[in-house]
Amino acid sequence: SEASITVDFPGAYTAHLGDEPAATAETNKTELLEYFKTMYTMRRMEITCDNEYKARTIRGFCHLYDGQEAIGTGVQAALSPEDSWITSYRCHCIALARGGTVEGVLAELMGQSHGQTGGKGGSMHFYNKEHNFFGGQGIVGAQVPVGTGLAFANKYKTPLGEPMPVAIGCYGDGAANQGQIWESMNMAALWKLPMIFCIENNQYGMGTSISRSSCNNDYYTMGNVIPGLKMDGMNVLSVREGMKHVRDYVSQGNGPMVVEMSTYRYHGHSMSDPGTTYRNRDEIAAMRQTRDPIEFVKNLLLEHTDATEDELKAIEKDVRAEVAAACDRAKAGSPPSSIDELVGNIYLDAEGKDVPQPYIRMPDYEKSIRA
Amino acid sequence: SEASITVDFPGAYTAHLGDEPAATAETNKTELLEYFKTMYTMRRMEITCDNEYKARTIRGFCHLYDGQEAIGTGVQAALSPEDSWITSYRCHCIALARGGTVEGVLAELMGQSHGQTGGKGGSMHFYNKEHNFFGGQGIVGAQVPVGTGLAFANKYKTPLGEPMPVAIGCYGDGAANQGQIWESMNMAALWKLPMIFCIENNQYGMGTSISRSSCNNDYYTMGNVIPGLKMDGMNVLSVREGMKHVRDYVSQGNGPMVVEMSTYRYHGHSMSDPGTTYRNRDEIAAMRQTRDPIEFVKNLLLEHTDATEDELKAIEKDVRAEVAAACDRAKAGSPPSSIDELVGNIYLDAEGKDVPQPYIRMPDYEKSIRA
Amino acid sequence: VDVTIREALNMAMDEEMEADDAVFVMGEEVAQYQGAYKVTKGLFQKYGERRVIDTPITEMGFAGICTGAAYKDLKPVCEFMTFNFAMQAIDQIVNSAAKQAYMSNGDMNVPIVFRGPNGAAAGVAAQHSQCFASWFSQCPGLKVVAPYNAEDAKGLLKAAIRDPNPVVFLENELLYGTSFPLSDEAQSKDFVLPLGKAHIEREGTDVTLVTFSKMVGYCLDAAEELAAQGISAEVLNLRSLRPLDRDAIINSVKKTNRLVAVEEGWPQCGIAAEICAVVMESDAFDYLDAPVERVTGADVPMAYAIPLEKMSLPQVEDIVAAVSRTTERKMYGVA
Amino acid sequence: VDVTIREALNMAMDEEMEADDAVFVMGEEVAQYQGAYKVTKGLFQKYGERRVIDTPITEMGFAGICTGAAYKDLKPVCEFMTFNFAMQAIDQIVNSAAKQAYMSNGDMNVPIVFRGPNGAAAGVAAQHSQCFASWFSQCPGLKVVAPYNAEDAKGLLKAAIRDPNPVVFLENELLYGTSFPLSDEAQSKDFVLPLGKAHIEREGTDVTLVTFSKMVGYCLDAAEELAAQGISAEVLNLRSLRPLDRDAIINSVKKTNRLVAVEEGWPQCGIAAEICAVVMESDAFDYLDAPVERVTGADVPMAYAIPLEKMSLPQVEDIVAAVSRTTERKMYGVA
């Protein structure tokens, strides 16, 4: 079988009220190539969004994930498919990790009916229930109690004493101050729910730096009496190993855990934010140079395996071509524009099928819809 | 001048991230008699409420403060009149401490127009802006951000560097889990507001004991990175000294502090709760016997001053008579029943005078009111 | 048999919990304390702490938790001690529950019931007396239900729990202790009432009283008084506020030619306002012999004192007065 | 001069802050970032961090803080990045601000403004597109204002800040960048518009269009089209939704005999429904030559895709169609 590689990353973890996992991971070339490809696909997809937004084929709020790819990728590598995942509006890449396609994401952003959410949701709202992915939620903080409810359900459905599927709720450093998160943590701890409170600390909530929004910048200690773990969120392996550790803990009925991912967003908050008034270009450049999650994996491949620059370049080229093709296919679609698409899926039956309503009032009531 | 008495109460304080004040107080007979009289008046007033409720002259929700009198009394002794105070629906005795009268409180509970709030508010809603008392608020937790706003205003109005009037927001152990409180603490800490988050931990929120409602029963540590102080809330002197210490800290611009008052409510949660299903009679009896705040002061008077049983009995008799007379006067009033009383004070002018509205729709629109 | 509303609601939850392990009840004091108003009495004893769950006083949090549990196909009955406190959680109800089916293009069911007492109680003043019927009824994605009698309470709550969509279920504290008959049919475990359908509580020919919740009783009393005056009033119990049973309203108006809409909540943009609008934009308008009348709560916050409280709420005499106006009045012909 | 709505709002805050040290602005990104939509641009530079305050993303908390500051006679301008997020804080707005004057029997003024964009924007889907006009307008104790043009924006916001009562001030994101003329009078620092008064934007004789916010522009466009068809439409800009200027509506109907109420929000229990009800229960009803028409947002959550978004919102053609129906139709006389 394939040669195993040991990668050490001392200092990647800081624990609060609990043990630090060992700062080391076993991996191999295939795995690293997979992470590389996944993350590079995410990166290209987000850059494509940026371009398309500028070309006005995408509109509304659009929040990009570039810089944070190691988190989505590492979490997915650590979790099982039965585990539930919910996140904020910064969700394109999680949608991808959880069963989505580049075409499905881009088509959605272009408002096409073959978009992943049929053009209903746009950038902020992706779902994939089959893959245990529950959004793509637009209201800051709100996904965290909801995520805790996923954990509640996972516990509810698991026979007492057996390991439970877990739930992870991702949110930002800005969101971390929301009171409903504290309320959820309290209930998760009281009821020992298999819940991971996962803060993607990218240092800013919109234009507000963490020191201006939180009196406590050690986010992993925010659970107070709840154990926490801070991890290097730019290193897919530290994310994966750390998350395995956390998953294990919470799935065993020990109660929730608070995770802080130390990360950075390259783009502005959303497409309307240049992202350079509240932080300077040097800071961004330094991040890209020293902590880029894709470069990290690339370097591992070059240093620890027989992968060559050319091999990686070829993969990049393939990915770029795939994303470009997906973008073309996305563009080739057309937006939903029928009355059926407008009024469908407001109410569902138990099988998830649309239930037409007796009367849906339209702006001109003479055009109102009757079932 | 009067002989000073030193009272020690070792163990009354536990600090989180800060110094414990000395567990000792200087006092004298006059002061102790005053506390005795105040607390006994509170006690009699609450017992009168109980009786009147049973006699059906008082209705609705009615939450009594007996058992917790040392807090209202000790806090008032420590604060200055410029300090702002806001509390929950369990507010009769704070209304009394902040400029109210027994008659005004009882008349309000009886829904009389000479009640402190003109029969508009009832048991849960007392105010006295002149005395810096801002309710009497019915929604659990909501008074805490509002109280933080009082602190914000106090800071806003004080020249930089000068000591600030403080604000205190009182809330229960049940309320303490509300997320908006955490949100307020965060902002109070970020902005160094002169705010005291004061948890009256009477061990139960309705029928739920603290261990079932909070994953952290050390309420004074709930601010996490914010300093806290737990104090014996059944000892008016420990409350007073502790609060002076806290007041001093927050008024100097050091930021907020979290206070936990260890206390107990003798009555059920409200008049519809016998208060004996989720806790047993022994527990209540033991509290009354060993920690009663009025007995505590009585004993101090008897042990440390020349006060006699007879003297104290005489005071009790006077207080009982005063409360009974106040109750009679309260009853003698009549409820608001005019249209003017119904529709007045929905909107005010800058002087706080009622501004009649152009049109107030009544159930029968033909009876609607026009200015 | 006669049962109280409290018992009818309790039966509904009990039966549905028995039938489906996915159903659970969560809220403040619902378990060990047996419910602040004892509506969940006995459920904790019967189903245990896995399925009957006391929460801290954190409405936003537990409403969100229930919603998330519903995303995973559980069927939460989320009790608010009163709907006044649901304001803290209203973002979860509207944004995390109501809109999700649509936003996910049908990927996500949210089979949840939010229930508890709504509107005025007795002597609890402004912060504890608000009616949220119109707010919730405005939101597509929600169903909104308001029972009046015991059959409503049982049949509609069972239907709400079984419904795969989010339902806001508005009870009335003052009715909890009131007894109503429960027919043999309604005693069955299979008894459900359809959501979205109004019910004619009393047939009549001269005027239609459209209303919901506690005011159904007031309208029945008014109809009684009116009968003595020779006026035959039809009383339509809406039961559902969303979907609103437009056809039932329209058909009744076509029969009686007069309409009075009655509700306890504040007038502006209330349910009665919507009923005026529905009539305006349907052919029922042409059948009107008088303008539609509203009888509503007064446009003031609720005061504590009894006389003010009474003045703030519709009384039977207000309903009778409104009916009298509609029956006396003739439309001015225009043509 | 012409100024954008953004500038007009900015001027209003700037002038009031200059005139009164008690006025301050608090919200997310209002200071260093200059406002998510740049409405507070320059205020931080001019007034500093004491009076222009960036908050964490904790709406419930900072709405409460602003409310408490108002209890102590400060005059907070509490910005919500959009009113969708104010749902998290609605308990503070309704229970801690709106009801307090009454609950305290007049002891407490709460001079606060809650402001921010409300309703549909562009391409932001269901959670970011809700109109809260009717919810807030239902609550006694609040004043609710919705400006359309630059004079509205400036004059009403200044009035709202000066008003000793809580005011909910509903802006429209899509109008921020639109320019409108500002008269000499309106450029003055003393310029305020009265709260509670509607404004006739265009006089007409055949039909009245009652509306607010962005839809005023649509109604003006419709009036233009209708004029070409020989129909003279009066456009009434409500400006205030609470108190609602009933007299202005009634008087206009008495003049034109036809009424179309237009709003962007969901239909059920909306502002247009209330307008139907107001007409039903006033003598204006007798002047109607056709039933009142509503033109409203579709009864669906807002979708992201452009065609669906457009179908969800009233278009000028919908207004014209409604007017055509009212002008074609004659009332059936009854008598």
Ligand SMILES: Cc1ncc(C[n+]2csc(CCOP(=O)(O)OP(=O)(O)O)c2C)c(N)n1
């Ligand atoms: C309740 C609420 N308030 C405000 C917003 C507007 N908003 C969207 S994202 C955002 C910043 C969030 O920052 P953070 O939590 O750090 O996440 P990041 O965007 O950095 O991933 C804000 C203020 C919102 N969507 N919801």
Ligand SMILES: Cc1ncc(C[n+]2csc(CCOP(=O)(O)OP(=O)(O)O)c2C)c(N)n1
């Ligand atoms: C938001 C909200 N939820 C629920 C209630 C109902 N309620 C009133 S008091 C109370 C218990 C509060 O307990 P605690 O905070 O410990 O204060 P205590 O009554 O012990 O003084 C509850 C659940 C409410 N008023 N507001």
Ligand SMILES: [Mg+2]
């Ligand atoms: Mg961030």
Ligand SMILES: [Mg+2]
């Ligand atoms: Mg308590």
